[in-house]
Amino acid sequence: MCGIVGIFSKSPGLSERLGEHLARMLVQMGDRGPDSAGAAIYRDPVAQGAAKLSLYSADDSVRWDEIEAAIGDALGVSRSRPVTARHRLVEVEADPEPAQAWVEEHLPGLRVMSAGRTIEMFKEAVTPARFVQEYGIAGMTGSHAIAHTRMATESRVTTQGSHPFSTGRDLCLVHNGSLSNHNRLRQELRREGIGFQTDNDTEVAAGYLTWRMREGATLEEALEGCLEDLDGFYTFAVGTADGFAVLRDPIACKPAVMAETDDYVAIASEYRALADLPGAADAEVWEPSPGVVYSWGAAVVGG
Amino acid sequence: MSAIESLHDTDLAQTSVRELNQALHAASAGRWQVANPGGRHAIAAGLTAPLEVEIDGHAGYYCAGMNQLATVRVHGNAGVGVAENMMSGRVEVDGDASQSAGATAHGGLLVVHGNASARCGISMKGVDIVVRGSVGHLSAFMAQTGRLVVCGDAGDSLGDSLYEARLYVRGSVASLGADCVEKDLREEHVTEIAALLTAAGIDDVDPATFRRYGSARRLYTFDVDDAGSFA
Numbered sequence: 001m002c003g004i005v006g007i008f009s010k011s012p013g014l015s016e017r018l019g020e021h022l023a024r025m026l027v028q029m030g031d032r033g034p035d036s037a038g039a040a041i042y043r044d045p046v047a048q049g050a051a052k053l054s055l056y057s058a059d060d061s062v063r064w065d066e067i068e069a070a071i072g073d074a075l076g077v078s079r080s081r082p083v084t085a086r087h088r089l090v091e092v093e094a095d096p097e098p099a100q101a102w103v104e105e106h107l108p109g110l111r112v113m114s115a116g117r118t119i120e121m122f123k124e125a126v127t128p129a130r131f132v133q134e135y136g137i138a139g140m141t142g143s144h145a146i147a148h149t150r151m152a153t154e155s156r157v158t159t160q161g162s163h164p165f166s167t168g169r170d171l172c173l174v175h176n177g178s179l180s181n182h183n184r185l186r187q188e189l190r191r192e193g194i195g196f197q198t199d200n201d202t203e204v205a206a207g208y209l210t211w212r213m214r215e216g217a218t219l220e221e222a223l224e225g226c227l228e229d230l231d232g233f234y235t236f237a238v239g240t241a242d243g244f245a246v247l248r249d250p251i252a253c254k255p256a257v258m259a260e261t262d263d264y265v266a267i268a269s270e271y272r273a274l275a276d277l278p279g280a281a282d283a284e285v286w287e288p289s290p291g292v293v294y295s296w297g298a299a300v301v302g303g
Numbered sequence: 304m305s306a307i308e309s310l311h312d313t314d315l316a317q318t319s320v321r322e323l324n325q326a327l328h329a330a331s332a333g334r335w336q337v338a339n340p341g342g343r344h345a346i347a348a349g350l351t352a353p354l355e356v357e358i359d360g361h362a363g364y365y366c367a368g369m370n371q372l373a374t375v376r377v378h379g380n381a382g383v384g385v386a387e388n389m390m391s392g393r394v395e396v397d398g399d400a401s402q403s404a405g406a407t408a409h410g411g412l413l414v415v416h417g418n419a420s421a422r423c424g425i426s427m428k429g430v431d432i433v434v435r436g437s438v439g440h441l442s443a444f445m446a447q448t449g450r451l452v453v454c455g456d457a458g459d460s461l462g463d464s465l466y467e468a469r470l471y472v473r474g475s476v477a478s479l480g481a482d483c484v485e486k487d488l489r490e491e492h493v494t495e496i497a498a499l500l501t502a503a504g505i506d507d508v509d510p511a512t513f514r515r516y517g518s519a520r521r522l523y524t525f526d527v528d529d530a531g532s533f534a
Contacts (some may be wrong), residue, residue: 250440252402252420252421252439252440255383255401255402257401270342270363270364270382271342271361271363271380271382272341272342272343272344272363273342274342275341275342275360275361276341281360285361285380285398285399286399287399287401287420290421290439290440
């Protein structure tokens with residue numbers, strides 16, 4: 001199972017209430033997988049040369065003031081916002097990639113959930129209902145967002161194994177399905193220098209996209225590569241700086257429904273999650289075709 | 304609960320699907336108008352009486368599953384497995400149907416006025432399915448008996464591992480599945496298509512413009528010498 005939801009705003013009014021819609025959609029999909037939940041929300045882009053880091057500590061008693069001071073000395077911190085005891089959003093005066101690399105090298109107890117100019121990413125091994133409450137998702141504004149509720153099949157129920165997975169600057173991946181060739185592919189990607197933190201199959205798909213785009217592929221090309229190189233079942237949604245992309249495997253065992261109005265484009269694993277969106281009854285509703293890459297917004301690597 | 308004409312309004316924003324289905328299972332006759340389906344699952348599943356159920360909006364998974372005798376119409380789209388394992392009666396979808404529409408159904412008529420996606424009529428066992436639009440890949444997979452009429456196109460691997468179901472497609476077929484072959488469209492088949500279209504309420508499609516597909520009967524009477532045919 002697992003549930004995917006995503007919404008891309010086409011109007012200022014909807015952007016104001018993006019989090020409210022996302023939260024309701026995610027909770028509606030909660031019975032497709034209550035093991036963990038996560039969301040990536042795109043909003044408030046920082047300036048060129050700056051970055052937003054979504055940081056996570058597995059340790060509740062982490063000293064964020066000391067961490068901020070250390071990051072501030074090395075990179076310059078322009079803004080910092082506590083999200084929960086374990087999550088913090090830090091804006092730094094450095095590009096996303098070197099900022100992420102610095103944190104990973106010097107603060108190994110932290111995990112950089114995402115790095116980019118617009119992305120904010122949160123996830124936790126709790127039910128979707130508790131997740132949206134603890135992280136205040138309903139109160140968030142934004143241009144677009146994707147979220148995931150997990151029924152674990154391929155690896156343990158941990159925050160690290162929860163979705164979304166970061167796949168590069170302002171990019172993240174959520175997945176409904178399971179991959180059967182992830183062990184072999186992980187070995188191959190490690191040889192290419194891609195790092196992995198879990199034995200999770202979706203992290204391998206995320207690493208695959210990261211590797212393909214590092215080698216010069218566009219997001220669309222990297223997703224098309226999945227059709228050749230990934231063996232298994234998947235509906236993927238990829239959050240990008242400007243929108244999102246959707247791909248279903250050619251067999252299409254895993255569901256996906258899209259709805260579009262003048263105000264939004266939305267995706268969900270089931271129509272139930274779309275039914276309460278404004279104007280849903282009159283929206284154009286369709287299922288994305290198997291093996292076809294769809295994208296909304298300028299689905300490009302941010303920057 | 305005697306009046307044949309009894310009319311019931313159910314709002315699924317107020318009433319649970321379970322309450323609706325229990326009322327439908329307890330009735331022997333009557334008409335139901337169901338509002339705000341909201342993509343909920345199993346709406347009007349398991350009916351066994353000649354009821355009439357109208358669903359105003361999009362239904363979720365397994366709508367009208369296992370139907371016997373009842374007439375269920377979805378004024379919207381239907382999710383996965385609409386009319387799955389239907390035994391008799393009529394299920395009609397005004398919009399699109401998701402995957403596995405009419406799966407394993409033994410009888411009755413399923414009409415989809417939009418498109419049906421993958422695996423339409425998978426393992427069908429006697430149902431008649433008429434799709435006004437197109438069907439997705441692996442439709443009529445392992446279909447045993449019954450008729451599938453597609454006014455639009457069919458996706459890849461139509462009729463893979465087919466038994467004795469008869470498939471009629473008016474548009475293009477992306478590819479045929481293992482052991483599915485095109486066969487001559489004879490007069491009796493045109494008559495059969497015409498009757499199915501009429502039953503589905505479709506009167507602007509010429510029954511003579513379809514092509515017929517069926518089983519080559521080499522797979523279920525498998526001979527090891529034919530193994531190369533099923534790569």
